[in-house]
Amino acid sequence: MAEFNPMDRPDRRRRNRFRYRNAKYAYCMLLPAFLLLTVFVIVPLLMAVVRSFQEYRTGKFVWFYNYEYVLGLKALFKSGAASDFLISFGNALLFTAVITVSMVVLTFLFALVLKNMNNRLGSVAKTLIYVPFFISGIIASIIFSLLTNFGGGLINSILISLGADPVAFETQGILPYIAVIVPTIWLGFGYNTLVMYAGILNIPKEYYEAASIDGANGWRKMIHITIPNMKNYFVLIVINLVTANMQMMEVPYMMTGGGPLKKTLTPVLYLFNCFRDANRPENSTIAGAIVVMLFIAAVNAFVFKAVRSEKSQDL
């Protein structure tokens, strides 16, 4: 018996014509997005790359001068002294590691709590934790400054009224790190919890029922069912957090100004300061921004590789 071939059908030409026409329409519909992407992303990126090799005023090609200016590799190899830009990368990596790990653990645990709350209480909790997501980093920092301010913050007012000495969140010990990390976690906590919550709800109940029949306790269900099924959500959240935290600027700018002694200086904050300093080569800011972009892309590639996401079996 001959195999069925859809192309042998009498309406073949008519179907192909429609297929061709659909493709044309699809390309037409993609065109605006492609044009916008070209005008606002690809062309500026290429221009930025070219400018990073040029002197700002004359347009003369200085090749890697701007990159050397921000990275300071010669001095690093010569005397071991890292430039502020390199120091800021170390800080950003530290913040990213602490914030990412804390956020994943906290939001996962809170999503589990949400799942077990009754509907009414759960809705109130979801709304409350989501509110900070609408607040900008600048506003969040102002709110936290009202708590932590050395001169008149709520925490220090309470300490003074209790007869204790006030603490300087901007300078003392590990407090500057806390002053940056806590508002950042607060800002992203709601969104990431809801993503985790959606992931947990997406796990088929049958898995847990089958595990219960086999005698698995709550801990074993979490280890062998919940966490493996949440893998793609973990990847999504980790990638988002790594990208966002490597570009962190508003919170350290507002809370600590990058201090003390550049301990909370981040790469984007460094570039912001660099841009505002008339005595630095203008295009070194662009070179630094490209280095940050490449670094984030490399870190993300590493994260993708390390925590491989799995395609849905429905696809």
Next chain:
Amino acid sequence: MKKLLAIGLAAVTSLSLLSFAGCGGGGGGKVEAGATKVVVYLQDFEAWSNEHMNKMIDEFNSNLEDGIQLEARFFQDEAYPDALASARESGNAPDIFMCSYGNLYGTVVSHDYAEPLNGLMKDEYLDDITDTVKPMVTFGGNVYAYPQLTEASALLFYRKDIFLEAGVTEPPKSWADLLSVCAKIKPVLGKGQYTLGLPIYSALGWATYGLQYNAAGSVALNDEWTECLVDCDGYRALAGLWYDLYAGGYVPAGNVTARGYNDIIEGLCMNKLAMTFAGSWSIAEIMNSYPDLKDKIGVVPLPTLSGNSGETTASNGGWTYCVSSASKHKDLAAKVLEWFFAEDAARTARFFEAACYSKSAVTKSVQQYIAENAREDLRDWLNVVTEVCSLAIPEPTYSWEISTAVSGMLEYVALNSNANKTTLIEQQIKACVSKIERMMEQQGRNPAYSAG
């Protein structure tokens, strides 16, 4: 209906654009027929300062026979450089614009954005600029900007009532005096009160130029930017002072006020500080916001390393006005500058009166006018500001990272004042020099020095 909607939308858009651009405008009232419009870009300052400037612009425009209609546009400090750059790039550079002393060479003269005033303004007006300030606006023999004012970066403000309570009879003159006064004051203060307010964070980079010069006879680099001068006894003494002040627990660990050093005087007025370093602009803040405290507050120059008076203890910051090289009406723009700052000392002096003499005049004629006509109740403070500004150095124009290398050294010493003093200071001097030398390689020689 559609037409109405379109008009409404256009009106809303125009209003929004105006508000985004931060445009305000002086120059209300009658418009001079056939007059040439001269545009000036101004930076927004304190309310009293903006109010004074608007009054002056209205007064200028009330003359309907000079052939000039002055149009002022005010911009917030962050938006000002962007507005100026956009105007230049689009071929609409203002005829007159403001520039700080520190940015004059790097962002204006080296880019040929300003027209030399020699030939545009009368020589007698250029010669009227004081000897301290003239080099700050002169490059290659040409005067590129007419100065408006100078401000001392640091004075010592103190509470007379707390001094009295602690048995301190006079303000400190030397760094050793400062430490001994701090030791006397500390025991009489309560929780949340501190002996001495100092600049911290970025302000530590610029508010200590004067003390650096006082201790070392120079700032971090020589004038040509070919030699780092930090590895000397003067910088060691300065680091030692910072160490002792923090080790003694005299200085608050953080900012006592919202805007740090800029409004640190509020800490003194609100009884959180017994003494504080603060810029001369703080005098206007006291007179405007805390006039009742005027008699309880004393103002003197910062103590010096040697204890001698008549030495440099501050740097001069402040503002100048340039005529755009792209202006089509340079001669008229120069006339505007003459009217505002040069031809009538009494008229120019009104600004300093409004500022409660918290800023120093920069021309000999205005200084003389103020000396003869100043308010008696502010004469002591005026004398201090005038003296400190006349001895102050210009802010260095080398890379800001060099200034932060020095401030980083002081900050490190302050935050580690439980470590061995000598070892700590030696380590930090070495680290600071290493960092500055790296920056020197990157920035090259001082272009302004080569220019003259």
